[in-house]
Amino acid sequence: MQIPHISVMPNEVKEIFKPIEDGYLIDCTLGYAGHTHMLLDEKNSLHVIGCDRDEEAIEFSKKRLEKFKNRVTIEHKNFSNIVSKYEHLPIRGILADVGVSSLQLDSNDRGFGFDSLKLDMRMDTAQTLSAYEVVNRYSKNELERVLKDYGELREYKKIAKLICDTREKNPIKEAKTLADLVGRKGHVNGRKVSPATLVFQAIRIEVNQELNELEELLRSIKMSSIDECIVCIISFHSLEDRIVKQTFKAWSKSCVCPSSALKCECGNNNALGWIITKKAVEPTSEEIKTNPRSRSSKLRAFYIKRGAREG
Numbered sequence: 001m002q003i004p005h006i007s008v009m010p011n012e013v014k015e016i017f018k019p020i021e022d023g024y025l026i027d028c029t030l031g032y033a034g035h036t037h038m039l040l041d042e043k044n045s046l047h048v049i050g051c052d053r054d055e056e057a058i059e060f061s062k063k064r065l066e067k068f069k070n071r072v073t074i075e076h077k078n079f080s081n082i083v084s085k086y087e088h089l090p091i092r093g094i095l096a097d098v099g100v101s102s103l104q105l106d107s108n109d110r111g112f113g114f115d116s117l118k119l120d121m122r123m124d125t126a127q128t129l130s131a132y133e134v135v136n137r138y139s140k141n142e143l144e145r146v147l148k149d150y151g152e153l154r155e156y157k158k159i160a161k162l163i164c165d166t167r168e169k170n171p172i173k174e175a176k177t178l179a180d181l182v183g184r185k186g187h188v189n190g191r192k193v194s195p196a197t198l199v200f201q202a203i204r205i206e207v208n209q210e211l212n213e214l215e216e217l218l219r220s221i222k223m224s225s226i227d228e229c230i231v232c233i234i235s236f237h238s239l240e241d242r243i244v245k246q247t248f249k250a251w252s253k254s255c256v257c258p259s260s261a262l263k264c265e266c267g268n269n270n271a272l273g274w275i276i277t278k279k280a281v282e283p284t285s286e287e288i289k290t291n292p293r294s295r296s297s298k299l300r301a302f303y304i305k306r307g308a309r310e311g
């Protein structure tokens with residue numbers, strides 16, 4: 001079986017989940033089951049609930065995980081809805097590797113890659129909003145918002161205007177056309193990144209509501225009844241990493257009184273647990289060499305233990 005995706009930071013993920021021997025682990029982004037396969041192989045008493053919103057990934061992983069079928073539950077879902085469904089079980093680990101899979105990026109008909117013949121970018125192909133609608137039907141103001149908020153492009157007005165002027169003549173139907181239009185080469189915002197990279201990132205985030213999904217996942221973990229669990233999130237750009245970093249920081253706070261309070265009135269026992277990774281973990285240079293797509297990944301982990309101080 002040819003595996004179309006190389007999992008990022010496998011050893012680091014293994015290390016983070018080392019304390020877990022049994023119970024359940026939720027893999028929120030099953031993808032091609034690389035991380036799940038590795039964890040099931042290593043831990044004979046672990047059960048994994050694997051979730052993905054991409055039907056193609058689900059079908060592939062069902063086959064790949066056939067030999068573990070008694071210890072796997074597979075769900076075609078958005079991960080924002082997964083924790084509430086399974087929180088009654090002894091969940092000991094939650095993993096989310098929130099990027100795009102290599103198969104999604106490399107498929108000519110999915111619209112994620114610069115050379116794709118479609119303008120799609122939907123992870124869940126049953127959803128209605130696609131990149132085609134964003135590029136061809138969004139107003140100039142809406143396009144500016146997407147490019148500014150999700151691409152952090154300084155030239156968001158200029159690029160939105162370029163897209164609007166072009167689509168007035170003919171609709172933009174292919175990812176290829178969009179990539180050529182905004183530029184596949186060059187530097188943006190003083191960084192070694194092309195305008196197309198950031199424009200595609202922005203549109204993908206809008207189409208898949210990626211930041212909302214991540215925020216909602218983290219909120220659902222906090223609100224759940226899970227009492228002891230390791231949460232590990234791998235992200236691929238600074239917007240996501242910022243959300244994870246700030247959330248974990250807030251979760252680790254024991255005192256939640258407003259900064260204006262003269263004395264603590266919250267009980268000073270509100271920490272959800274503690275941060276495992278004081279700094280984000282990044283792939284080694286060897287990993288980046290063999291899997292260049294791992295280069296922007298950052299891993300952060302948190303140990304949930306409700307009602308306990310760090311120890």
Ligand SMILES: C[S@@+](CC[C@H](N)C(=O)[O-])C[C@H]1O[C@@H](n2cnc3c(N)ncnc32)[C@H](O)[C@@H]1O
Binds near residue numbers: 006078097
């Ligand atoms: C980087 S891949 C995961 C690869 C996987 N860890 C492996 O080792 O094979 C990310 C996957 O997450 C899925 N995904 C992204 N956002 C999602 C969401 N909000 N809900 C469910 N799945 C999501 C994508 O469809 C994709 O298959």
